[in-house]
Amino acid sequence: MTKILEQFSKDYWENFITQNKGFSEACVLKNAMSPHLVNELNLGIMEVLKNRLSREDISDGFRVYIESKEQDDKYLSDLCKSPPNDGENIEEFAQRTFDKKFGIIINSGEKHSDRISENIIKSISPLIDIAGLPPLGVEITIFIGNYGWTPLGIHQDHRGENVIHFHLGPGNKSMYVWDEDVYKDLVGVKHNNTDIEPILPHAKEFTFGTGDLYYMPWNKHHVGYTGELSVGITLWFNNPSKFKYINKILESFRIQFIKKDPSILSNQFDMLESKECLNNLLETIDLESQVMSGSLKDFFDFSINEFNYCLLSNAGWQSVPLSKKETINFDSDTHYTQMEGKKIISKDAFKILYKKDNEKLTVYVRGSKFSMHYFESLTTIIDEINKHIIIDVDNYIKSKELNMPTEAFYYFLALLYDKRGFEFID
Ligand SMILES: [Fe+2]
Numbered sequence: 048m049t050k051i052l053e054q055f056s057k058d059y060w061e062n063f064i065t066q067n068k069g070f071s072e073a074c075v076l077k078n079a080m081s082p083h084l085v086n087e088l089n090l091g092i093m094e095v096l097k098n099r100l101s102r103e104d105i106s107d108g109f110r111v112y113i114e115s116k117e118q119d120d121k122y123l124s125d126l127c128k129s130p131p132n133d134g135e136n137i138e139e140f141a142q143r144t145f146d147k148k149f150g151i152i153i154n155s156g157e158k159h160s161d162r163i164s165e166n167i168i169k170s171i172s173p174l175i176d177i178a179g180l181p182p183l184g185v186e187i188t189i190f191i192g193n194y195g196w197t198p199l200g201i202h203q204d205h206r207g208e209n210v211i212h213f214h215l216g217p218g219n220k221s222m223y224v225w226d227e228d229v230y231k232d233l234v235g236v237k238h239n240n241t242d243i244e245p246i247l248p249h250a251k252e253f254t255f256g257t258g259d260l261y262y263m264p265w266n267k268h269h270v271g272y273t274g275e276l277s278v279g280i281t282l283w284f285n286n287p288s289k290f291k292y293i294n295k296i297l298e299s300f301r302i303q304f305i306k307k308d309p310s311i312l313s314n315q316f317d318m319l320e321s322k323e324c325l326n327n328l329l330e331t332i333d334l335e336s337q338v339m340s341g342s343l344k345d346f347f348d349f350s351i352n353e354f355n356y357c358l359l360s361n362a363g364w365q366s367v368p369l370s371k372k373e374t375i376n377f378d379s380d381t382h383y384t385q386m387e388g389k390k391i392i393s394k395d396a397f398k399i400l401y402k403k404d405n406e407k408l409t410v411y412v413r414g415s416k417f418s419m420h421y422f423e424s425l426t427t428i429i430d431e432i433n434k435h436i437i438i439d440v441d442n443y444i445k446s447k448e449l450n451m452p453t454e455a456f457y458y459f460l461a462l463l464y465d466k467r468g469f470e471f472i473d
Pocket of ligand 1: 202203204269
């Protein structure tokens with residue numbers, strides 16, 4: 048058990064659910080985070096900024112506002128030329144980068160920082176045990192800035208999207224909240240309402256500072272105010288509509304099992320009776336025959352199960368972290384020999400999952416998956432890695448009798464390493 052888990056115990060989250068009346072009311076929990084956790088998350092924020100700017104990864108889910116105006120691609124490209132320096136904190140970075148009021152909104156924060164994904168998921172894991180996980184998982188959006196009123200004006204979040212805000216400071220933030228009926232009586236139906244002051248006296252105010260948590264259900268009309276520089280990590284429990292869910296499952300199936308077959312289909316005759324199009328289509332699906340011959344219900348059952356294995360191997364996070372190939376150009380096919388002589392350890396928030404099907408082993412690691420011919424040594428080493436202890440690879444091989452070629456064993460480890468199943472220890 049880690050310090051962080053003790054801090055956010057089951058009792059802590061049960062009290063949280065009492066405070067917010069079963070997730071139906073907004074509330075602030077003062078001093079929820081330890082200074083150590085706040086520091087870790089702040090380091091994570093700098094990690095995200097540095098990774099995204101230095102990789103020029105700003106085309107999706109990275110927005111910057113200056114004086115409430117969203118900036119264009121040219122501005123973002125220029126910003127990439129001066130990512131945070133080593134050891135720089137958010138105040139130092141903001142001071143040398145922005146001379147006006149600014150806001151930065153970053154989506155999928157869990158993807159770019161293990162410090163954030165690991166610490167937050169460990170903090171909320173007892174809450175997930177009590178309340179469950181949304182079917183498509185959880186995600187993080189990061190808010191940084193001293194932008195004053197939220198540029199969106201008074202608004203409601205999307206249906207079903209409840210949020211916990213982990214406030215890192217240094218500045219405070221205030222949320223002004225109107226119940227649905229109160230807001231309707233005041234202004235009727237009005238979205239993104241920037242005429243805030245006249246109805247402010249009717250709002251409930253929630254102010255939170257460094258180390259506090261703020262919870263808000265999706266149906267509240269709200270607007271935020273942050274006058275001084277502050278950083279917030281928002282954790283979204285997005286319960287999708289049934290329509291969104293089926294689309295996501297079909298998309299996930301398409302990505303996992305449809306081969307990108309570029310061959311051109313020929314003209315057809317007798318199209319009402321011919322099975323040629325069907326056969327061509329089935330040839331693009333990369334699946335075992337028992338799944339192919341099942342019912343439509345079996346198909347969705349299988350697809351959901353595959354999706355859930357990936358999701359849970361990533362501890363419930365929606366976004367998969369960058370692979371070692373993407374970050375350090377690690378190539379499993381040629382670099383697998385690097386596993387020799389290494390000491391390795393996995394992050395204790397994440398567990399590698401696997402399925403054995405006859406001679407095939409499918410491994411799910413941090414939201415990615417791959418398959419290999421089954422050897423008992425492979426599942427034994429996964430079980431060992433999942434204990435989150437330091438493993439000396441060569442000593443491990445010497446102490447166990449591998450029932451497979453050592454090179455293939457190294458290659459398997461290289462695949463796990465590439466997908467972030469463990470890290471090296473010096
Ligand atoms: Fe919002």
